[in-house]
Amino acid sequence: MSTETYRVELDREACDGIFACLVRDERFVEDDTGLATVDPTADGVVDVDQTESRVVATFDGDIEDAELAARACPPNAITVREGSE
Numbered sequence: 001m002s003t004e005t006y007r008v009e010l011d012r013e014a015c016d017g018i019f020a021c022l023v024r025d026e027r028f029v030e031d032d033t034g035l036a037t038v039d040p041t042a043d044g045v046v047d048v049d050q051t052e053s054r055v056v057a058t059f060d061g062d063i064e065d066a067e068l069a070a071r072a073c074p075p076n077a078i079t080v081r082e083g084s085e
């Protein structure tokens with residue numbers, strides 16, 4: 001299990017509100033527009049920067065859940081990159 005810091009990007013223009021991500025990583029949540037975003041108060045969320053079209057978040061803890069969420073997303077709206085750059 002990895003405990004590194006890593007970057008998660010969510011392309012809200014690609015997001016279709018299917019919410020396959022939410023059941024795989026509880027740091028992803030539905031916002032009031034019906035699209036996915038990241039809960040800044042969730043465990044393992046260091047930082048969230050959100051615009052209408054994009055969410056860029058820094059997570060720490062186990063990278064597996066975020067990678068599972070990214071793989072489960074049908075339009076590939078989630079990108080997980082190791083490191084915080």
Ligand code: SF4
Nearest residue numbers: 015016018019021073
């Ligand atoms: S699984 Fe992908 S398309 Fe579905 S809500 Fe999550 S980010 Fe959006």
